[in-house]
Amino acid sequence: MTPPPDDLPSPAAARQIGDWVAGLQRSNVPEPTAAVALDCIVDTLGVALAGTKEAATRLAADEALESYAAGPSRLLIGGRLCAEGAAFANVAAAHALDFDDNSYAGFVHGSAVVVPTALAMVEAAGGTGSDLLTAVVAGAEAQYALAEAVGNGVYHDGWWTTALFGTVGAAAASAKALGLNGRVAADAIAFALCGTGGLRACFGTGAKPLLAAQAAANGVRAARLAARGLTVPHAVVEDPRGFARLIAASNFDPTTLDALGQRWRLLDPGIDTKLYPVCLSAHAAIDAVRDLMAERGLAPSDIRTVNCRVPPVVAANLTYDRPMTSGEARFSLPFAVACAMLHGTLTLDHLDEATLADPVMREAIDRVCMTADPEWNADPGRARTAPEGAEVGIETTSGERFVRFCPSARGTVARPLSAVEHAAKFLTCAALAVGQDGAERLHRKLRRLEAESDLSRLFDLAHHGGCS
Structure with a gap:
């Protein structure tokens, strides 16, 4: 032909x-x-x-x-x-x-x-x-x-x-x-x-x-x-x-x-799997604060202020400086950083009214500042490698200052979650609906998905919860 x-x-x-x-x-x-x-x-x-x-x-x-x-x-x-x-x-x-x-x-x-x-x-x-x-x-x-x-x-x-x-x-x-x-x-x-x-x-x-x-x-x-x-x-x-x-x-x-079919976007640029249940724009700052506190042995009471310099897209996404609801908290960098500062991480358990109303949390939120850097993307290399990165500066009550630049958060393509972390996230989430045993059974079935000949029975594993 x-x-x-x-x-x-x-x-x-x-x-x-x-x-x-x-x-x-x-x-x-x-x-x-x-x-x-x-x-x-x-x-x-x-x-x-x-x-x-x-x-x-x-x-x-x-x-x-x-x-x-x-x-x-x-x-x-x-x-x-x-x-x-x-x-x-x-x-x-x-x-x-x-x-x-x-x-x-x-x-x-x-x-x-x-x-x-x-x-x-x-x-x-x-x-x-x-x-x-x-x-x-x-x-x-x-x-x-x-x-x-x-x-x-x-x-x-x-x-x-x-x-x-x-x-x-x-x-x-x-x-x-x-x-x-x-x-x-x-x-x-x-x-x-x-x-x-x-x-x-x-x-x-x-x-x-x-x-x-x-x-x-x-x-x-x-x-x-x-x-x-x-x-x-x-x-x-x-x-x-x-x-x-x-x-x-x-x-x-x-x-x-x-x-299409030659370069697979699932591999390049790839998929970022979230470690924290908030907008991905907050994740790099969370990691930077966690890492600085661990490396310097800082307690929450040691921190006077946290200043986060971020690209414009991060500031455009994270518009709630003082969130009042869990929905707003998912798009608030001060909340995300304060949560990491107080609790060492940010999980689904922290996205509730009690956490948001806690006076200790509100005071910690007031210590966090976000600044958008209009020149962030002027460097093509940084724009490519740190599209939602953060430069975090912590000032301590004793006057010390520590700075950490985090281009990519945990869970992104540059820093992927391990198989153990993937499984732990699934089990924690699924257990909320089907219980721990049901979550473990479903996880095993999903990891063997291509052996499933009848998808109508995929969730037939739990005797309680939303999937029964």
């Missing part, structure tokens, strides 16, 4: 992604990529189980139970709905605690949307654990590739990229679960893009996880409508009235999509 001329135009972005999603097979996924995808599945489901106790999750679940039909896909709080309803409720749970993973391909909480959506859709389709892993890879790589193609400017402009690109990831994962061909998968992705959006103005409130849930539901609906025959112009990214011009200031590099 004669190869096509080199000067033929590339297919539209949605069609290029759709064709890749349709052609992806488990055998195409390298084992290192599959291993990261499995970590994403395990971590996300653990965090989602912990998130079932949150008010935003309960609101989403109540809405789903009232609005959606019964079906084959499991709700993490209990019961079953159609795939769209389950995805809506379970994605809210996955992001309710802001403890889910991130990727710098677009500043996206990718797994929180893709994993529960893929689970709901593959379960509805009667698929296997291997099918689930493949659908997760399809959704993750699709959203990260498009996010990378338009650049991170959309995030800095105020768009919330998890909702913006999450609907693409959900549509791609759903298309894979449904076995759609390339043209129909492209219709799903194009329709998802036509209606996508999300504003960072909602940070610190229950609207944030619900926007992620809405993105998931929209992606599922886009795939199902495409499967029923909906056709959509595939050039919705490139169109003068389309995604790139209206949302990304016309920034779009179509050659980035050529790397």
Whole structure:
């Protein structure tokens, strides 16, 4: 067969992604990529189980139970709905605690949307654990590739990229679960893009996880409508009235999509797994304070002030200097640093009203100052290696001053969690919903996910809690 001329135009972005999603097979996924995808599945489901106790999750679940039909896909709080309803409720749970993973391909909480959506859709389709892993890879790589193609400017402009690109990831994962061909998968992705959006103005409130849930539901609906025959112009990214011009200031590099299936975004730039249940922008400062206190033998009473110099994006994310609610605390650098100073770490147990109201905590928060450095990104090397880093200076009551620069927090790609730390996080989170024994049994099943031939029985392991 004669190869096509080199000067033929590339297919539209949605069609290029759709064709890749349709052609992806488990055998195409390298084992290192599959291993990261499995970590994403395990971590996300653990965090989602912990998130079932949150008010935003309960609101989403109540809405789903009232609005959606019964079906084959499991709700993490209990019961079953159609795939769209389950995805809506379970994605809210996955992001309710802001403890889910991130990727710098677009500043996206990718797994929180893709994993529960893929689970709901593959379960509805009667698929296997291997099918689930493949659908997760399809959704993750699709959203990260498009996010990378338009650049991170959309995030800095105020768009919330998890909702913006999450609907693409959900549509791609759903298309894979449904076995759609390339043209129909492209219709799903194009329709998802036509209606996508999300504003960072909602940070610190229950609207944030619900926007992620809405993105998931929209992606599922886009795939199902495409499967029923909906056709959509595939050039919705490139169109003068389309995604790139209206949302990304016309920034779009179509050659980035050529790397789908060749460079795996799950490996590069990779996935940051959170060690602390707050916005990732606070993590480097937490680590710097913990390390300085341990190295210098400092007690909380030894510290007069903590000054944190951070990049502008960190200051833009962490907008609550004096948080009054747990939602605000997740986006507060003074709270995160004060918690590390007083307790040596920051866990889910610290995100409650009693901790926030504690006079000792309020006084510690008053000792923490955050300063945005407008020149942070002037050095391209620092902008690349420390996008959410922190330089922390501690002044002691005796007049000493100690400084620590932390470019990357524990759990990021540069400083990944160990397998033991991954497991400990999952068990701590999942036990809140299914008990310690149930969490251990589920962890063993998830680590052997590809041996699961019937996903409808994946959570049949606990005799109490949300998954019974």
